[in-house]
Amino acid sequence: MRIILLGPPGSGKGTQAALLKERLSVPHISTGDLLRAAVKAGTPLGLKAKAAMDAGELVSDELVLGLIEERLGQADIGGGYILDGFPRNLVQAEALDTLLDRLGQPVEKALELTVDEEQIVRRLAKRAAEEGRSDDTEEVVRNRLSVYHQQTAPVTGYYADRNLLIRVDGMGSIEEINQRLVDALR
Numbered sequence: 001m002r003i004i005l006l007g008p009p010g011s012g013k014g015t016q017a018a019l020l021k022e023r024l025s026v027p028h029i030s031t032g033d034l035l036r037a038a039v040k041a042g043t044p045l046g047l048k049a050k051a052a053m054d055a056g057e058l059v060s061d062e063l064v065l066g067l068i069e070e071r072l073g074q075a076d077i078g079g080g081y082i083l084d085g086f087p088r089n090l091v092q093a094e095a096l097d098t099l100l101d102r103l104g105q106p107v108e109k110a111l112e113l114t115v116d117e118e119q120i121v122r123r124l125a126k127r128a129a130e131e132g133r134s135d136d137t138e139e140v141v142r143n144r145l146s147v148y149h150q151q152t153a154p155v156t157g158y159y160a161d162r163n164l165l166i167r168v169d170g171m172g173s174i175e176e177i178n179q180r181l182v183d184a185l186r
């Protein structure tokens with residue numbers, strides 16, 4: 001199964017992708033995780049990405065597309081994939097289509113988790129306390145949400161136009177939401 005998970009920061013994409021990965025036995029590819037690993041390792045790419053990440057802005061398309069191209073070039077995506085946090089804007093969505101067509105692995109479904117903004121702010125505050133992510137502070141969260149509305153929300157229209165988009169209610173318990181996603185993939 002070849003899936004994209006869409007939704008605002010704090011909508012539970014990472015949590016749900018980890019569950020779906022087990023169920024579907026396909027790799028979970030999160031550009032946020034790949035970028036955080038690069039920052040932690042102090043690679044040249046990580047050094048370039050850090051300032052944008054700390055400010056809640058998008059890292060440049062050039063960096064992210066290079067990262068995703070390398071990851072999708074690995075053999076383990078032959079059985080499918082779950083993309084989480086990518087694409088984040090229309091340029092990335094179009095580049096991804098070109099890349100996946102070339103690999104013969106086009107997207108089958110784009111699942112959008114929909115969550116109230118109030119709930120998002122609560123979830124991210126909880127994550128800030130639990131995980132200490134440097135971009136979960138109130139000010140940066142506000143910026144990440146604004147970037148989401150301006151740049152990433154149009155990506156759902158991109159997949160809707162291609163009849164690939166399924167909206168899934170992202171409110172409720174982790175198990176409830178997971179069941180809705182599993183039902184949407186049938």
Ligand code: AMP
Pocket residue numbers: 009031032033035052053054056057058059060064084085086087088092135144
């Ligand atoms: P995430 O873990 O998906 O919330 O991503 C954390 C941060 O990494 C984002 O706020 C961006 O700064 C950066 N990032 C992750 N994915 C992308 C992407 N596809 N394009 C640009 N920046 C990204």
